[in-house]
Amino acid sequence: MKVSVIGQGYVGLTIAAYASEHFEVTGFDLSEKLVNQLNQGISHIEGIESALLAERIKSGSYRATVKDSDLDGSEIIVIAVPTPLTSNREPDLSFIEQACKTIGLNVLNPALIINESTSFPGTLRNFIKPKIEEYAKSDLEHKYAISPERVDPGRTDFNQKNTPRLYSGLSPEASEGTREFYSKFCDALIQVSSPEVAEAAKLFENTFRQVNIALVNEFAQIAHVLGINVYEVLNAAATKPYGFMKFLPSAGVGGHCIPVDPTYLANAAETHGAPATFIRRANELNLEMSKYVVDRVAADHGGSLKGKNVLVVGVAYKADVADVRETAAAHVILHLRNSGAVVSWHDELVGTWNGESSTPLASADICIVVTKHSSVKAESILKSAPYVFDGTGTVTGSVNL
Numbered sequence: 001m002k003v004s005v006i007g008q009g010y011v012g013l014t015i016a017a018y019a020s021e022h023f024e025v026t027g028f029d030l031s032e033k034l035v036n037q038l039n040q041g042i043s044h045i046e047g048i049e050s051a052l053l054a055e056r057i058k059s060g061s062y063r064a065t066v067k068d069s070d071l072d073g074s075e076i077i078v079i080a081v082p083t084p085l086t087s088n089r090e091p092d093l094s095f096i097e098q099a100c101k102t103i104g105l106n107v108l109n110p111a112l113i114i115n116e117s118t119s120f121p122g123t124l125r126n127f128i129k130p131k132i133e134e135y136a137k138s139d140l141e142h143k144y145a146i147s148p149e150r151v152d153p154g155r156t157d158f159n160q161k162n163t164p165r166l167y168s169g170l171s172p173e174a175s176e177g178t179r180e181f182y183s184k185f186c187d188a189l190i191q192v193s194s195p196e197v198a199e200a201a202k203l204f205e206n207t208f209r210q211v212n213i214a215l216v217n218e219f220a221q222i223a224h225v226l227g228i229n230v231y232e233v234l235n236a237a238a239t240k241p242y243g244f245m246k247f248l249p250s251a252g253v254g255g256h257c258i259p260v261d262p263t264y265l266a267n268a269a270e271t272h273g274a275p276a277t278f279i280r281r282a283n284e285l286n287l288e289m290s291k292y293v294v295d296r297v298a299a300d301h302g303g304s305l306k307g308k309n310v311l312v313v314g315v316a317y318k319a320d321v322a323d324v325r326e327t328a329a330a331h332v333i334l335h336l337r338n339s340g341a342v343v344s345w346h347d348e349l350v351g352t353w354n355g356e357s358s359t360p361l362a363s364a365d366i367c368i369v370v371t372k373h374s375s376v377k378a379e380s381i382l383k384s385a386p387y388v389f390d391g392t393g394t395v396t397g398s399v400n401l
């Protein structure tokens with residue numbers, strides 16, 4: 001069976017790697033540079049080893065392509081393209097639309113089309129299906145399903161195989177084909193009653209994280225004014241064996257999901273006349289954390305950071321990945337520069353970013369830890385500056401949130 005995966009990023013390459021153990025997989029992407037790299041057996045994401053990719057290429061079960069006509073003949077097509085926000089912070093379905101156009105124009109046989117990109121309820125039924133039909137050259141009876149992705153890049157305990165997967169088709173045949181496909185490489189498949197339920201569940205999962213992170217971020221500010229150590233309180237609360245889940249404060253949330261997906265849900269709610277004030281406020285509060293951190297550091301330096309050499313440690317959005325999408329470090333650096341500080345950053349996993357390079361962990365006036373990769377030692381951070389503000393709760397002996 002020939003399977004094509006549109007988008008070879010974090011989600012698409014992961015699916016392609018797992019599926020190519022059982023199917024002949026074509027990974028389609030618009031980026032020629034990425035496709036060339038993948039065809040040389042070089043993986044660009046955590047969790048998919050280059051050796052595995054090279055082996056699949058050698059056996060002929062995987063290849064990457066920029067040629068849209070290569071999609072023709074696919075029996076299953078998985079869509080895994082970005083769903084970001086526009087500059088007005090509204091859902092941006094332009095990548096999905098482009099993928100639909102590619103399918104419509106190039107797939108000339110009936111196929112099962114599965115969307116893995118995150119979007120609001122109704123996207124499969126009211127956007128993907130009509131768009132593909134609009135672009136199709138003839139009346140093809142494609143089947144449509146959704147199976148939202150839950151991969152957590154860099155995580156080792158839960159992966160594609162042992163993370164339960166939700167799915168639902170627009171027809172019983174689409175649901176059945178989806179179950180058959182994923183059952184080859186996923187242990188637990190959960191069918192829900194409609195694609196809209198699956199789409200909403202994905203958004204709610206990430207909204208749950210966002211509001212709980214916002215809550216703990218607000219609590220960190222409260223604990224500070226009360227003169228209580230936030231981590232000690234969280235650890236104490238976490239001794240309750242039920243009804244409590246520990247989230248950690250930070251300089252903000254990053255990545256492609258938590259800062260973005262709840263806005264898809266809020267937008268869908270507001271479009272249908274339901275207020276989403278709680279979700280909106282959680283997002284704002286998380287965005288405000290970077291300013292809060294910089295203000296705390298400034299307050300510890302007589303209210304001004306002008307001319308201070310500040311080293312930001314960790315610019316990836318979370319530990320042990322090189323992903324800088326929506327990273328809170330960008331906001332921290334911006335606020336620091338607006339305050340007149342001279343800013344450099346250290347993150348050897350990221351290496352280069354925004355035309356700047358990682359600098360050594362040394363000789364700063366102030367160090368602010370935004371993300372701590374496990375390879376970075378707390379002792380080295382403490383030696384890098386006389387004042388260290390730790391936004392991660394992992395550097396004992398520093399000033400903390």
Ligand SMILES: NC(=O)c1ccc[n+]([C@@H]2O[C@H](COP(=O)([O-])OP(=O)(O)OC[C@H]3O[C@@H](n4cnc5c(N)ncnc54)[C@H](O)[C@@H]3O)[C@@H](O)[C@H]2O)c1
Nearest residue numbers: 007008009010011029030080081082083098099117118149
């Ligand atoms: N990264 C995660 O941890 C994660 C987890 C769950 C769900 N998701 C969701 O999965 C979707 C994909 O996210 P990602 O992290 O894999 O994105 P990504 O940015 O890592 O990769 C997307 C890839 O798609 C390619 N692309 C864009 N438009 C294309 C098109 N029209 N045709 C072919 N290729 C195209 C890009 O070049 C890029 O390589 C998003 O909706 C995201 O919200 C991501």
